[in-house]
Amino acid sequence: MAVVNQHLDQALSSPLFRNAERQSRFLRFVVDAALQSPKATIKEFDIAIAVYNRRADYDPRTDPIVRVEAARLRARLREYYEAMPPDRMRIDIPKGRYVPEFIPVEGELAHVASDLSILVPLFRSLSPDPGDQNFCDGLTEEVIHKLAQDRRLRVITQSVAAWLEHREGPKPHYLLEASVRRAGAEIRLTLHLMELSGGGSMLFSNVYQATMDDIFATQERLAERVHGDLSAALHIDNEGSERIQ
Amino acid sequence: MDSTTIRHLQESIALLPMGDLAPVGEFYRRLFELAPEVRPLFKRDMDLQAKKFSDTLAWVIAHLERPHELCQQLRTLGARHSGFGVKIDQYAPVGSALIWMFQQTLGDRFTLEMEEAWVEFYAFASLEMERGSRELAPSGAHR
Numbered sequence: 001m002a003v004v005n006q007h008l009d010q011a012l013s014s015p016l017f018r019n020a021e022r023q024s025r026f027l028r029f030v031v032d033a034a035l036q037s038p039k040a041t042i043k044e045f046d047i048a049i050a051v052y053n054r055r056a057d058y059d060p061r062t063d064p065i066v067r068v069e070a071a072r073l074r075a076r077l078r079e080y081y082e083a084m085p086p087d088r089m090r091i092d093i094p095k096g097r098y099v100p101e102f103i104p105v106e107g108e109l110a111h112v113a114s115d116l117s118i119l120v121p122l123f124r125s126l127s128p129d130p131g132d133q134n135f136c137d138g139l140t141e142e143v144i145h146k147l148a149q150d151r152r153l154r155v156i157t158q159s160v161a162a163w164l165e166h167r168e169g170p171k172p173h174y175l176l177e178a179s180v181r182r183a184g185a186e187i188r189l190t191l192h193l194m195e196l197s198g199g200g201s202m203l204f205s206n207v208y209q210a211t212m213d214d215i216f217a218t219q220e221r222l223a224e225r226v227h228g229d230l231s232a233a234l235h236i237d238n239e240g241s242e243r244i245q
Numbered sequence: 246m247d248s249t250t251i252r253h254l255q256e257s258i259a260l261l262p263m264g265d266l267a268p269v270g271e272f273y274r275r276l277f278e279l280a281p282e283v284r285p286l287f288k289r290d291m292d293l294q295a296k297k298f299s300d301t302l303a304w305v306i307a308h309l310e311r312p313h314e315l316c317q318q319l320r321t322l323g324a325r326h327s328g329f330g331v332k333i334d335q336y337a338p339v340g341s342a343l344i345w346m347f348q349q350t351l352g353d354r355f356t357l358e359m360e361e362a363w364v365e366f367y368a369f370a371s372l373e374m375e376r377g378s379r380e381l382a383p384s385g386a387h388r
Contacts, residue, residue, distance in 0.1 A: 015379075020334065062348070063341050064341050064345075064360070065279070068340035068344070068364055069337050072337070072371060074368070075368045075372045133313070134310060137310075137312045138310055138311075138312065140312070
């Protein structure tokens with residue numbers, strides 16, 4: 001319990017939470033409730049009353065403020081952990097519920113979290129058509145989304161990297177660079193994975209070809225293949241992380 | 246954002262009556278009901294404000310598949326709002342009023358999946374705006 005409270009205090013004193021008073025109260029409320037009664041459920045109504053000063057006749061159907069804030073809080077936590085990688089544990093509020101989980105990142109997991117951080121800048125379009133950059137942007141988003149779902153990886157986007165430059169702490173270990181060429185409906189994605197801590201040496205490279213029929217489907221297929229190849233290149237298996245109950 | 250979320254956002258926007266600012270007027274009415282403290286932040290004519298909001302919403306939805314441009318625009322918007330005195334805590338009632346506007350205007354046509362898409366999108370958009378206020382706004386404007 002002390003570890004969780006210490007971690008919570010640290011998170012709430014960070015710049016991302018310091019000025020977000022209600023979100024901080026929301027997080028503290030659900031963490032306190034989970035610590036006091038680990039098997040209890042936390043209801044939208046309880047949060048509305050305790051954190052958002054709603055009255056007893058509060059109707060979550062017509063005032064979805066708690067659902068809105070829960071989504072914002074999840075996004076804020078993701079951003080916080082991207083900028084400040086946890087060394088012992090992290091708090092997660094799974095989608096669809098308000099009871100937080102306290103997930104350890106000690107030992108091997110902490111090692112993985114610090115070693116498997118990947119900076120993913122926007123993919124570049126090498127085609128003359130300026131509209132192709134939109135496809136590249138979407139593909140970058142899809143790859144980031146796919147990689148971010150893998151809890152063993154810590155994905156750092158371009159905007160967060162700019163922020164990290166001005167902060168103390170670990171820097172990204174790997175850089176994923178990619179470019180896209182298009183000729184008619186044929187797409188060629190060239191990908192380079194570099195080890196930044198190894199002086200920028202090339203760890204993995206591949207060229208992927210695809211036919212652009214449905215844009216989203218093409219992006220999703222390519223992202224799936226990239227994730228699979230990166231997992232193999234980084235020698236990570238497919239087991240999930242443990243959780244504290 | 247995945248393609249399903251984008252589709253739900255686009256479909257719900259397409260269901261709003263084109264060129265009719267009444268739903269946006271209802272959005273502001275609801276916002277001021279939920280958070281009366283934000284009313285003094287709106288100093289301009291509310292019809293103009295509604296038009297501006299409607300145009301911004303249309304631009305954002307038209308650029309969902311251009312994340313680079315979208316994020317830049319949201320950050321610029323966030324910096325501007327910070328300059329107007331908008332606080333982080335005031336983003337929450339805006340999100341609630343926005344979803345309420347869709348519920349009231351579209352009724353049963355506003356599905357749970359659409360609502361979920363707007364909740365997710367608003368979380369993303371509002372945090373990008375916050376980021377803009379941190380990175381682009383004059384020092385001290387972000388609170």
